[in-house]
Amino acid sequence: MQSTETSAWQGEWERGQVRRRPRTVHQRAARHLCSSCGRISPKKLPHCPTCRSVCYCDRECQRAHYYKGHKEDCEEFLSPPLDVTFVTEPIEGEKYARDPIFAQHHQDGFGCWVSIKTSPHCELQLLANPTRANKDAHPRLPGDPGVTLDDLDNCNAHASNLLTLQVLVQNRRKDKKTGLVIGSQSRVVSFGKSTEDVLKGKTTVDGVTTFRLDEQLFASVPVAYDPFDKEPRLLVKNVDGIELKEDTRPPPAVKNAEKGILALRPGQYAILQMQYRVGDGGSIRKDWTALRLVQTLTLPVIVPWEEDRSLTAIEADFARDHAKSGATPLGMRVMFDQDAVQEFFKDGIKGGDEAHIRSHYGEKGVKKYDRETEEAKRKSLDIVKEFRRRGGTLEEALVFQLGAGMTDEALLTLLHWEED
Ligand SMILES: [Zn+2]
Numbered sequence: 001m002q003s004t005e006t007s008a009w010q011g012e013w014e015r016g017q018v019r020r021r022p023r024t025v026h027q028r029a030a031r032h033l034c035s036s037c038g039r040i041s042p043k044k045l046p047h048c049p050t051c052r053s054v055c056y057c058d059r060e061c062q063r064a065h066y067y068k069g070h071k072e073d074c075e076e077f078l079s080p081p082l083d084v085t086f087v088t089e090p091i092e093g094e095k096y097a098r099d100p101i102f103a104q105h106h107q108d109g110f111g112c113w114v115s116i117k118t119s120p121h122c123e124l125q126l127l128a129n130p131t132r133a134n135k136d137a138h139p140r141l142p143g144d145p146g147v148t149l150d151d152l153d154n155c156n157a158h159a160s161n162l163l164t165l166q167v168l169v170q171n172r173r174k175d176k177k178t179g180l181v182i183g184s185q186s187r188v189v190s191f192g193k194s195t196e197d198v199l200k201g202k203t204t205v206d207g208v209t210t211f212r213l214d215e216q217l218f219a220s221v222p223v224a225y226d227p228f229d230k231e232p233r234l235l236v237k238n239v240d241g242i243e244l245k246e247d248t249r250p251p252p253a254v255k256n257a258e259k260g261i262l263a264l265r266p267g268q269y270a271i272l273q274m275q276y277r278v279g280d281g282g283s284i285r286k287d288w289t290a291l292r293l294v295q296t297l298t299l300p301v302i303v304p305w306e307e308d309r310s311l312t313a314i315e316a317d318f319a320r321d322h323a324k325s326g327a328t329p330l331g332m333r334v335m336f337d338q339d340a341v342q343e344f345f346k347d348g349i350k351g352g353d354e355a356h357i358r359s360h361y362g363e364k365g366v367k368k369y370d371r372e373t374e375e376a377k378r379k380s381l382d383i384v385k386e387f388r389r390r391g392g393t394l395e396e397a398l399v400f401q402l403g404a405g406m407t408d409e410a411l412l413t414l415l416h417w418e419e420d
């Protein structure tokens with residue numbers, strides 16, 4: 001690839017190819033709102049040390065709330081900890097929560113809440129896109145050292161088929177024991193008819209397995225593997241409310257950031273972002289179609305764990321137990337609430353992208369989306385012209401754009417190529 005083109009796609013990336021939702025301060029999530037008396041405080045309030053899902057002006061408010069029912073709520077894992085990056089209730093004036101809960105469960109003193117990382121048009125992600133959005137991150141392109149077009153094809157890297165889930169996991173054990181979370185060993189499980197659709201995207205690099213229970217066929221899909229970075233497609237985003245940056249040392253709870261291995265003490269929590277390959281990117285392209293195909297997410301938590309044992313040995317033990325279990329995924333089993341999925345995406349399912357954007361991001365969002373579509377059209381035309389000028393083919397132009405994560409532009413290229 002010529003250097004001019006490389007700098008062009010790097011530019012695309014830097015201008016924000018990943019569209020982030022603005023995060024305004026949410027009084028409750030930012031711990032300024034007392035859960036007992038409802039007063040808003042100018043300073044951060046102390047929280048319940050067990051769950052961190054509520055905060056109070058003082059001991060009196062805490063005591064009152066405890067007897068009003070927080071005791072049970074806390075034990076039953078009613079709500080996840082308050083966190084400005086995991087806002088599970090609609091903010092005033094907004095119709096939907098920014099981080100809707102699609103699945104939740106607790107077991108052996110550990111709680112797990114599953115949300116999604118979605119985009120305005122709810123498209124699934126590409127393997128060709130980088131997991132980490134920093135200034136050095138770049139999509140894998142033909143021409144990158146060590147990556148060939150065949151590699152990309154073998155891994156189906158240009159198919160929009162990665163479902164990105166955000167999983168918050170918290171330790172609320174009363175025996176003070178630390179638990180070991182193994183993010184890389186998490187799986188999503190499909191069943192029945194959806195298994196067939198999920199398996200369509202299977203590649204040689206994935207460790208997808210199937211198993212049968214009561215005549216039903218299940219697919220067990222691990223966290224997608226990135227053969228280019230040689231890592232599972234996951235990120236530890238946040239530990240106890242502190243966002244992890246790539247250039248700073250992770251907190252002691254993070255035992256292995258690449259594999260999402262975390263040692264959580266009681267009260268501690270972490271947010272993992274993990275990607276799973278669901279389908280082939282053909283009929284399943286949207287977050288909601290992918291979510292409909294999965295029944296459960298599993299996340300291994302080991303309590304107690306022998307701190308002096310190496311993590312490699314612990315992981316190997318886990319893998320062995322896993323094999324023994326007849327491929328039934330081990331770990332905490334979190335069932336998806338399909339009604340919650342349907343409710344969150346209903347406008348898009350019925351009315352398409354624009355209807356989804358209008359109900360989730362307002363008129364401002366629709367305008368921004370229109371602007372971006374115009375911009376994409378312009379970029380696509382420029383790319384078409386450039387490739388034609390060099391005697392390039394339609395396929396090459398498409399591969400270039402898909403490799404740079406420019407899915408909209410690629411679609412428009414198909415249209416512009418035919419026109420003159
Ligand atoms: Zn209060």
Ligand SMILES: [Zn+2]
Pocket residue numbers: 048049050051052053054070074
């Ligand atoms: Zn509590």
